[in-house]
Amino acid sequence: MEAVKAYPSDSAEVKGERREKKLLMGNEAIAYGALESGVVFATGYPGTPSTEVIETIARLKPEVFAEWAPNEKVALEEAAGVAYTGLRALVTMKCVGLNVAADPLMSLAYSGVEGGLVILVADDPGPHTSQTEQDDRYYGKLSLLPVLEPADPQEAHDLIKYAYELSEKYKVPVIFRTTTRVNHTTADVEVGEFIELDRKPVFKKDIERYVRASMEGNRKRHRWLNETLAKIEEEFNSMPFNWVEGDGRIGIIVEGAPYNYVKEVLPKIGEDFKVLKLSTPHPLPRKLVVDFLKTVDFAIVIEDGAPFLEEEVKIAAYEAGLNVPIYGKRTGHLPLEGELTPSLVRNALLRLIGESEETYEKPEEVKLAESLAPKRPPVMCPGCPHRGSYRAALDALRDLKLGRYSVPIHGDIGCYALSLLPPLEAIWTEYVMGASISLANGQSVVMNKKIIATIGDSTFFHNGIQPLVDAVYKNLNVLVMILDNRTTAMTGHQPHPGTGGSETGRKFNEIDIEALVKALGVKYVKTVDPYDLKATREAIKEAMQVEGPAVIIAKRECVIPVIRRGEIGEIPxxxxxxxxxxxxxxxxxxxxxxxxxxxxxxxxxxxxxxxxxxxxxxxxxxxxxxxxxxxxxxx
Missing domain, CATH: 3.30.70.20 (Alpha-Beta Plaits)
Incomplete structure (x- = not known):
């Protein structure tokens, strides 16, 4: 199969730039592309599989303000402030992070931008490291913003450069959707030179555009956004990252990482296929899709995540009056859950053409090895301070003659979620940043007992302060244990406001958690060392008997940086x-x-x-x- 369209980077020179080939992870390639686009501001909240983008920008060019925000909402709003001035900005987050940033996203779409603004959201089909498999392409449809998706690291590098041009041409933010396979795949990537755009920040007062208090103005901006999206769709019909391969009568419409699986399995099947490779799930380039469907007898849509593209293709076909059968996840040819693999794609295509699906039988040696290998569930590291915190909490409940299953202990997002596993089996819930305190608040009202919430320091700054404010405001009977290990550990030890640290070496201020909690009005606040089980246990027992909100800060640095510095304690x-x-x-x-x-x-x-x-x-x-x-x- 020969591609009708080729990558812009296939040539050694692009716009006269010096090109160099490097072995890069997808996230690193995205960082290079952003720096080659003249980004001056990059922010986000750490979250696998997106984290390395900000870290790479900070490492490659510390002059760029590449720093972490307390949460994704703040990050998007700060990046929008930069883009309003005509400069280019990048905001990054994992899939669930866009839920946090959804509020400003919707209004930002109406306002638009002057400088290029790209919102990188890393979806996690599988999932590998996320609480859901949510598909953030739907946010593009909800917000009426364009969505781009690369298939591999090279395209990620090239496509984000296009994203900045698109953003500035149409004055809208661009959602850049990736998946784990693209973020964390390593490949040869041709990169160019970092640039600095000759621009000065200018922000012009424009009430209708930037103030959402006018209902008439909002209708006008909504109309502008719809008209802009139609223009973008027209451009997508001929943009260089969408192309057709082959000339068969069986159609494949594919987007993102699964394009690589299609390329891998087609030579082994040997049928007469025609492939439409897309990088623009929203708005769907309907003319390109309809013209493609007119040339095939039937088609299958292959995509990671929800059947978003399949639904859009079927709508386009229906509106064009086509009767071409279209298959995919909704027809059961591909699973609705989990991440696609080459074998899943191969069997879907075999089923499509009426051939028997291939089954893989593991060799006996592999089966034997699997039976002999010990089960290795994830565990807290040796020396993890969270181990002491939860051990002390469980012991305190025992001392107070409160049954292990009589007092809920709510968990939150972080390494300490591993306390759900034996032998601690401490937490009862864990599902979204900051929810431990909110859940405890609600249950304390109806269960007439003190409920325990456990939350990490970075998570507390992310979304834990507001529910603690509510607990103080309503005098709710909760014990909040802030597990302060001085870092955002689970995603790779990024700084947060409680550390005063910076990704680029800038000097920031450290927010004192104890002082902050006291300023909120919490009467009982105690900081303990979780390595000291007795002191921690006694503090928890004390706090459990306080009427109203109480906070214990279990403060001890994450053990991994300690190990790296060679500062471990005496070995017993x-x-x-x-x-x-x-x-x-x-x-x-x-x-x-x-x-x-x-x-x-x-x-x-x-x-x-x-x-x-x-x-x-x-x-x-x-x-x-x-x-x-x-x-x-x-x-």
Whole structure:
């Protein structure tokens, strides 16, 4: 199959730029494309699989203001402020982040922009690291904004440059939808030179455009947006990132990463296919699609996520009066859930042409290896401070004679969600940033008891302050445990307002969580070290008996940076003649550094994993775990 349209980057020179080939992850390629577009401001909130874009921009060009925002709503609004002045900005987030930013997104579409504004939203079919498989292409339809989607790192690099041109040409933000496979795939990418646009920031007062208080003005801007979207659709009918391959009578309409699967499996099937590869799910280039459908007997739509493209193609075909059968996720040829794979695409095409689907039988050696391999669920790191926080909370409830299942402990988004697993099995819920406090607030009203919420420091700044304000305002009977490990750990240790850190080395101010909580009006506030189980336990017991909101800040740095700095503590030892093999240390903490030896009926400590946190030392009922310094003193 020969492509009718080729990548703009297929030539060695693009607009006279110096080109260089680099091995890049998709997110890195996007960062290069943004810098080659003259971006001066990049922000977002860390979230897999989008995080590396901001980090790469900060590393490659620290002069660019590439810094994290407290949440995605703030990030989008700050980037919009920059784009209003005629300069180019980028905002990044993972799939669920656009839910947080949806409010400004809708009004921003009506206002439009002067400088290019690209909203990178990384969807996560699978999902691999997200709470849902939501498809953010629907936000394009909801907001009436264009959506672009690349198929691989090279196209991601090239397409984001086009996105800035598109944004400025039509004065609208552009949603740049990626998926995990594109974000985290590594490939050779041709990149160019970083540029600095010769522009000065200018913001002109325009009430009808920027003030949404006028209903007549809103109708006018809505009409403008509809007219603009129609012009963009016309451009998409002939833009270079949509093309047709082949000349068969069986049509394939494909978007994003699955295009690579189509290319992989078609030579093995050997049928007469014709492929329409799209990078523009919204607005759908209807003329291009309808003209394609007129040349095939039937077609299948292949896409990651919801059947968004399939629905749009079917609407276009219906409105054009075509009777071409169109298959896809809605017809059961492809699954509605999960991420597409080459084998799923191959079997869908085989089914489409009436051939038997291929099945893959694992070799016996593979089956044997899988049966022998131990199950390895995700666990908190050895020395994770959250282990101590939850252990202390559970012990406090026990001391207060409150049953393990009588007091809900709500979790939030972060590493501490791993407390759901044995042996802690602490949290009851975890589903969206900041919800731990809100859920506790609601339940405290109807359950007539103190409810516990646990939330990380970065998550607290993201969306936990408002529900705590509500708890204070209404004097709700909740205990909020802020697990302050001094970083945004789960996404790779990004700074947040509570750290004062910067992605580019700029000097920022540190927001003191304890001072902030007290300023909100919380009467009982105590900061503890979660490595000190007794002090933490006693603080929790105290707080549980306070009427109204109480806050405990469990403050201890994430252990991973500590390990990297070589600052781990003294490694404890197991005194064998005291160890009874009861495994209490393992069953109470679940620390991976604790290993039970069935031959000796003893526990030993793996010194390669242990960080010297001392939590196990405090849980052994027989005092069999000692630090060397204790043994030297004869303790």
């Amino acid at each position: 030892l197991v005194v064998e003649d005291k160890c009874t093999g009861c495994k209490a240390c393992i069953l109470l903490t679940g620390c991976p550094a604790l290993v039970y030896d069935p031959e000796t009926n003893k526990v030993r400590i793996d010194s390669l994993l242990c960080t010297g946190c001392g939590v196990c030392n405090q849980t052994c009922p027989f005092d069999a775990i000692k630090f060397p310094s204790e043994l030297e003193k004869g303790a």
